[in-house]
Amino acid sequence: EAGVAQSPRYKIIEKRQSVAFWCNPISGHATLYWYQQILGQGPKLLIQFQNNGVVDDSQLPKDRFSAERLKGVDSTLKIQPAKLEDSAVYLCASSPHRLAGGMYFGAGTRLSVL
Amino acid sequence: GQQLNQSPQSMFIQEGEDVSMNCTSSSIFNTWLWYKQDPGEGPVLLIALYKAGELTSNGRLTAQFGITRKDSFLNISASIPSDVGIYFCAGHNTGNQFYFGTGTSLTVIP
Numbered sequence: 001e002a003g004v005a006q007s008p009r010y011k012i013i014e015k016r017q018s019v020a021f022w023c024n025p026i027s028g029h030a031t032l033y034w035y036q037q038i039l040g041q042g043p044k045l046l047i048q049f050q051n052n053g054v055v056d057d058s059q060l061p062k063d064r065f066s067a068e069r070l071k072g073v074d075s076t077l078k079i080q081p082a083k084l085e086d087s088a089v090y091l092c093a094s095s096p097h098r099l100a101g102g103m104y105f106g107a108g109t110r111l112s113v114l
Numbered sequence: 115g116q117q118l119n120q121s122p123q124s125m126f127i128q129e130g131e132d133v134s135m136n137c138t139s140s141s142i143f144n145t146w147l148w149y150k151q152d153p154g155e156g157p158v159l160l161i162a163l164y165k166a167g168e169l170t171s172n173g174r175l176t177a178q179f180g181i182t183r184k185d186s187f188l189n190i191s192a193s194i195p196s197d198v199g200i201y202f203c204a205g206h207n208t209g210n211q212f213y214f215g216t217g218t219s220l221t222v223i224p
Contacts, residue, residue, distance in 0.1 A: 004156075033212075042117070042202050042214030043157070056211055091156050102147060103204070103212060105156035 002026065004106035006092050012112045018080035021109045025073070025094030031055075032069055033103065034077050035091040043091055049075065079111075087113045120203055120215030128223050133190040135218045137203030143213075145206035146186040148177050150199045151217075157202055161188070193222050 005024040013019050025032050031050050035043035046065065048056040051072035060067070064083070069075040079086055089108040120137045127133060137146070145164055149157035161172050163179035163186060170177055176189045186203055203215040 006156075040217075042217055044214070045211060048211070093156075102159045102162040104159055105149075107154075108156045110154070 004092055004094055004104055006090075006106035006109055008109055009107065010110050010112075012114065013082055014114050015084055016081040018078065019082055019111065020079075021077045021090050021092075021111075023075045023077070023092030023106060025075070025092070026096075026104055029094035029096050029104075030072070031095045031097065031103075032075050033093040033095075034067055034075070035093065035105075037089045037091055037108070039088075046077070046090075082111075082113045084113050087111055118203055118205055118213055118215040120218055122218060123216070124219040124221070126221045126223065127193055129193060129195060131193055133193055133197070133220060134187065135201060136185060136187045137205070137215045138185045139205055139213070140184070141207060142183040143205035143207050144183070146177070146179050147204040147206070147212070148175075148186070148188045149202045149204065151202060152199045160201075190220075193220075195222050195224055198222050 007022050033048050034046045036046050037043045046060045047067045049069040052069045067077045089110050091105050091108045093103045093105045095103040118137050118139050147162050148160045150160055151157040161170050161177040166179055166183050167181045168179040174191045178187045200217045200219050202217050204212045206212050
């Protein structure tokens with residue numbers, strides 16, 4: 001079974017630029033999550049989708065971050081404009097059902113904002 | 115968001131020793147997950163627990179869902195060098211969100 005796919009693996013941008021990350025979850029997984037992981041910390045949830053609807057985006061900085069999940073499969077996370085403090089690893093995860101089952105992570109995208 | 119308390123923060127052990135770490139919360143969870151994260155990689159799911167009191171093994175790893183539903187424990191027996199990494203717990207509650215622990219960094223000395 002293929003895992004969660006993310007791209008790119010690394011991205012370096014300057015502050016105030018825009019950046020987008022892509023995620024393809026495990027086939028059949030209804031729930032998709034985007035997490036931000038700052039060095040030395042545990043992952044922090046940014047947004048959670050159930051199929052193509054948003055379940056929780058309470059910790060998403062909506063003035064600069066946006067995410068969509070078209071057709072309930074792939075998802076993109078965008079930052080516009082980026083700030084220095086956005087430097088982190090952005091992890092995508094999926095689970096078969098929002099109330100049960102393990103959550104499986106992709107390898108992440110490491111973002112450096114200069 | 116809520117942060118789970120995970121301890122110890124770091125461990126340095128000799129190869130062959132057993133390891134214990136735990137995760138505690140001020141609120142009740144319905145699911146506990148344990149992950150291992152290697153540098154530059156995403157967390158890998160080790161064990162999932164769904165029921166209070168549940169004890170589940172995965173090779174040399176054993177995890178337990180505390181009966182109060184506010185804690186969980188992970189044990190690694192006979193540690194080997196490839197056990198090195200950061201271990202995270204995650205709890206899932208009725209509010210439908212996963213909360214992560216602060217991580218335990220494990221170093222195994224050959």
